[in-house]
Amino acid sequence: MSARAAGVGIGMEPAVDITELYAAHRLSLVRLAVLLVDDLASAEDVVQDAFAALARRPDAVKDPSKALAYLRVSVVNTARSALRRRRTARAYSPPHDLSPPSPEDSAVLAEEHREVIDALRQLAARQREVLVLRYWSNLSEAEIAGTLGISRGTVKSTASRALVALEKAMKSTTSSGEGER
Amino acid sequence: MSTPDTMSEMEDRLRAALTARAEQVRPEHLAPLAPAVRLRPRWQSPWVLLASAAVVLLVLGVVLQGLGRDTRSDDVAPQPDEPEIQMPQDIGRDWDRNDLDRQPRLDLDGDGTDEKVVFRGEPTKEFDGRYRLETTLSSTGEDAYGIAEVGTTVATNVLDPIDADGDGDQELVLYYDDASAVGGGGYPLVFDLRDGLLVQAVPEDPDLLVRGNVPVPGSTTEFYEMVRIHDYWFEDGQLLSSRSRRAYASGNMSLIRTETILVDTWRWSLDEDGVLRAESLGCVRSGLEASVPCRAGEVEELPYLTPVATETFGTGESADFRDGYRFSARLEAFADPVLVVEGDDGRSLRHDDFQVADPRVATVQPMGVDGASLFVTSASDPSYVEVLAQDGDQLRALEAVGEIDLRNEGDVRTWLTQNGGVVTVTAQEDGSWTVWTWQVVRGGMTALPWGTVCFDDVDDPTTAHSC
Numbered sequence A: 001m002s003a004r005a006a007g008v009g010i011g012m013e014p015a016v017d018i019t020e021l022y023a024a025h026r027l028s029l030v031r032l033a034v035l036l037v038d039d040l041a042s043a044e045d046v047v048q049d050a051f052a053a054l055a056r057r058p059d060a061v062k063d064p065s066k067a068l069a070y071l072r073v074s075v076v077n078t079a080r081s082a083l084r085r086r087r088t089a090r091a092y093s094p095p096h097d098l099s100p101p102s103p104e105d106s107a108v109l110a111e112e113h114r115e116v117i118d119a120l121r122q123l124a125a126r127q128r129e130v131l132v133l134r135y136w137s138n139l140s141e142a143e144i145a146g147t148l149g150i151s152r153g154t155v156k157s158t159a160s161r162a163l164v165a166l167e168k169a170m171k172s173t174t175s176s177g178e179g180e181r
Numbered sequence B: 001m002s003t004p005d006t007m008s009e010m011e012d013r014l015r016a017a018l019t020a021r022a023e024q025v026r027p028e029h030l031a032p033l034a035p036a037v038r039l040r041p042r043w044q045s046p047w048v049l050l051a052s053a054a055v056v057l058l059v060l061g062v063v064l065q066g067l068g069r070d071t072r073s074d075d076v077a078p079q080p081d082e083p084e085i086q087m088p089q090d091i092g093r094d095w096d097r098n099d100l101d102r103q104p105r106l107d108l109d110g111d112g113t114d115e116k117v118v119f120r121g122e123p124t125k126e127f128d129g130r131y132r133l134e135t136t137l138s139s140t141g142e143d144a145y146g147i148a149e150v151g152t153t154v155a156t157n158v159l160d161p162i163d164a165d166g167d168g169d170q171e172l173v174l175y176y177d178d179a180s181a182v183g184g185g186g187y188p189l190v191f192d193l194r195d196g197l198l199v200q201a202v203p204e205d206p207d208l209l210v211r212g213n214v215p216v217p218g219s220t221t222e223f224y225e226m227v228r229i230h231d232y233w234f235e236d237g238q239l240l241s242s243r244s245r246r247a248y249a250s251g252n253m254s255l256i257r258t259e260t261i262l263v264d265t266w267r268w269s270l271d272e273d274g275v276l277r278a279e280s281l282g283c284v285r286s287g288l289e290a291s292v293p294c295r296a297g298e299v300e301e302l303p304y305l306t307p308v309a310t311e312t313f314g315t316g317e318s319a320d321f322r323d324g325y326r327f328s329a330r331l332e333a334f335a336d337p338v339l340v341v342e343g344d345d346g347r348s349l350r351h352d353d354f355q356v357a358d359p360r361v362a363t364v365q366p367m368g369v370d371g372a373s374l375f376v377t378s379a380s381d382p383s384y385v386e387v388l389a390q391d392g393d394q395l396r397a398l399e400a401v402g403e404i405d406l407r408n409e410g411d412v413r414t415w416l417t418q419n420g421g422v423v424t425v426t427a428q429e430d431g432s433w434t435v436w437t438w439q440v441v442r443g444g445m446t447a448l449p450w451g452t453v454c455f456d457d458v459d460d461p462t463t464a465h466s467c
Helices: A018-037 A040-056 A064-088 A111-121 A125-135 A141-148 A152-180 B007-023 B046-059
Strands: B118-121 B131-136 B143-148 B172-177 B185-194 B197-200 B211-215 B225-235 B238-244 B248-251 B254-256 B261-270 B275-286 B291-293 B318-321 B327-333 B337-343 B348-351 B359-362 B373-378 B386-391 B394-397 B412-416 B422-427 B433-441 B444-455
Touching: A018 A040, A018 A064, A018 A125, A018 B007, A040 A064, A064 A125, A064 A141, A111 A125, A111 A152, A111 B007, A125 A141, A125 A152, A125 B007, A141 A152, A152 B007, B143 B185, B185 B261, B211 B248, B225 B261, B238 B275, B248 B444, B254 B444, B327 B359, B337 B359, B348 B394, B422 B444
Parallel strands: B143 B197
Antiparallel strands: B118 B131, B131 B143, B172 B185, B185 B197, B185 B211, B211 B225, B225 B238, B225 B248, B238 B261, B248 B254, B261 B275, B275 B291, B318 B327, B327 B337, B337 B348, B359 B373, B373 B386, B386 B394, B412 B422, B422 B433, B433 B444
């Protein structure tokens, strides 16, 4: 006897199919998260939490086409919380993961890219989010505004300031690196 | 490695670096975690199977124990004046264990050895039942339990443990996730081991121990409401919370605040009666990156009124706009001035419906509009201000809706900042000025209040200061 045939389970039917969403978007969301929280383990936790949030509010997204946007908002917010937890903990220690380094950990980022990523980590959380959503997720100003819960004007100004700050951070890193050499 | 010479090169490098970093994460690197919910066909879901079993049993005339939602002791809210803890009922022994989420390990009995807490979820149709918390105390080998309601049984909502009573053992902290709250909401639930039971502590002032933007009663208008920003967090095993000193406008998917705000903070301690007491820790300037104690006479950060975008072009002149939507614009002189906008994407827009004969267009785009937007003033009429925004294949003037007008004269002054913010200040009877920032809304644009400032000279926004 299927649940549907028995007349039960209908109320539990989510508006979107989380199974399909998980299969389709987990990787891209983990990639988004890793750009926000730096390490893969935290990124996976962030995405897991995002799906958990969607699962416990199955009616929060009635239109399946908006599910990815919902998950993206959740990932950004959870990533920000994760970063904040790190900052507020006076002596943050990473999760107790004694497993050997993953292939992802050991993959080497090209020097020119590493400089940018290192500089990106020095930016304010909001600036970093705007840049990642704009230049990696390729979202419009309106979509970024919707994702971050800010005005489109703020998106524009934040992106502009963030690029300047990023360039400044790179110059600072480069000059200090040259000084060390 | 050299730094980029132009902003365009910077953008290209950023895009390439982000792509490279993201693509380091390959599908095979992802941990084979169970998803947030069991991703099996729904007919195989334990909840569905349980519900199906319930139907069968009901048909047989058997009533499943524990599915009822009669009034329970832990449903009874504490009285505000006399918070009182409720001892948990011994129910839910047969509820399903939640093994998908992390099971917290913490030293509940203070013997130096962590206990593992197991969660059993009350089976309900909407996954909104309670949890039975179970553990075995390492010091005595005895079992302890508690009952928690965190708004869902899909996730366990575990936060960092604390030692709020300073007795050397740890309290379990969960959070109640308020799905209905705008701007994020919820509050922590603290469970202390008392008399062999995990007993939920009761805050003496629950309104001070929440997270999210809490509306100020009676402040709702057509386009916004005023909210206070609440938060809670953990430091060194202690639970702290904060509330913004002033309220901020929230609307149009935006919270109109400055980067730093002044908040009052509290540390929560657990007393012998199981009541969480709030001890004031004073004022803190809270920022997105860091928070620091307020200095004597600390004042709120001023709304961002400057730098003012003063550069404009007039008839016969043009400008290129490179931030956001890229386009060039020029004012052509016919019988009436015509503004011609040519986007880098090949679109061409014309606007000849100016209210003044000598429009001047700012070289900074105002606000955030998908497509082109322009801030227009007049060479001869300083009171005239208009914002044009792309609407499909045309430019149209945004109509000001809401509480104030868009103009620039007398007790209402308006200007554009170099960050694209359209700011209006309106004079108050006490000599101060209310600051508003404009947002695009359906049907036009509206102003949301941002704060209060005083000017030495209102004609010079750089002279703004706290009142």
